[in-house]
Amino acid sequence: MNTFNLSTFFKSLQAIHGGSMLSVIFISLLLFINIKEDLQLNFEGDRTFMFMAIIIGYGGKFVGKMMFIRLMRQLPFKAGLSLKTEKYKVAHIVRLVLLKIPAFMCLYFAFVTKNSFYFIVIALLLFMMLTVFPSRNRFSEEVALNNDEKTQLFR
Numbered sequence: 001m002n003t004f005n006l007s008t009f010f011k012s013l014q015a016i017h018g019g020s021m022l023s024v025i026f027i028s029l030l031l032f033i034n035i036k037e038d039l040q041l042n043f044e045g046d047r048t049f050m051f052m053a054i055i056i057g058y059g060g061k062f063v064g065k066m067m068f069i070r071l072m073r074q075l076p077f078k079a080g081l082s083l084k085t086e087k088y089k090v091a092h093i094v095r096l097v098l099l100k101i102p103a104f105m106c107l108y109f110a111f112v113t114k115n116s117f118y119f120i121v122i123a124l125l126l127f128m129m130l131t132v133f134p135s136r137n138r139f140s141e142e143v144a145l146n147n148d149e150k151t152q153l154f155r
Contacts, residue, residue, distance in 0.1 A: 006136075006153060009085050013092060013134045020096050021129050024103045028122055031107055038114040049109040053121045057102040061128050064098030067091070072142060081149045088143055092134055099129050 032039070043050075071091035075084060103125045110118035132138075136153055145153065 006081075006085070009089070010134065010136060010139075013089055016093065017096060017129070017134055020100060021126060024100060024122065024126060024129075027104075027107060028119065031111060032119065035111065035114055039110075039116050040114065041116045042113075043117070049113055049115075050117060053102070053106050053109055053118055056105055057121050057125055060098045060102040060125075064095040067098065068095040068142075075143070077144050077146070081145075081152060084143050084145070084149070085139075088139060092132070095132060096129065099125055099132075 068091045071087060071094065075087045079087075103122050106118040106121045106125070110116070110122075140150060140153055
């Protein structure tokens with residue numbers, strides 16, 4: 001894989017990641033604008049949705065990380081850089097989706113309960129998404145690369 005294709009790979013993966021985060025932000029803003037008159041931070045009453053949001057949010061992060069690691073372990077060390085980038089893209093999208101699903105569930109919970117607590121959970125999930133933003137350095141840390149592939153990556 002030449003430098004141009006690696007550059008395109010990272011730009012496309014970063015665009016997918018950014019678009020995914022922007023979709024959560026955009027829908028959160030729309031929901032916030034629509035329910036802001038009734039919105040309040042309330043820890044009283046039925047906390048079922050609160051516990052579900054926290055458990056599912058953390059579970060999404062945990063399961064996403066475990067799935068990412070499992071998919072990366074299936075990749076043989078001797079595989080070419082092209083195969084490694086494609087497997088990384090799939091594993092990264094799986095990890096991203098497993099953070100996005102809890103965010104959309106929290107949007108639903110915020111809509112139903114009119115509780116702003118769920119926007120806090122969404123902000124935390126967006127922060128988690130931001131911490132796994134794809135870059136060349138992150139790729140070199142998370143994928144087993146030989147010396148030739150590392151020099152090709154950072155050219």
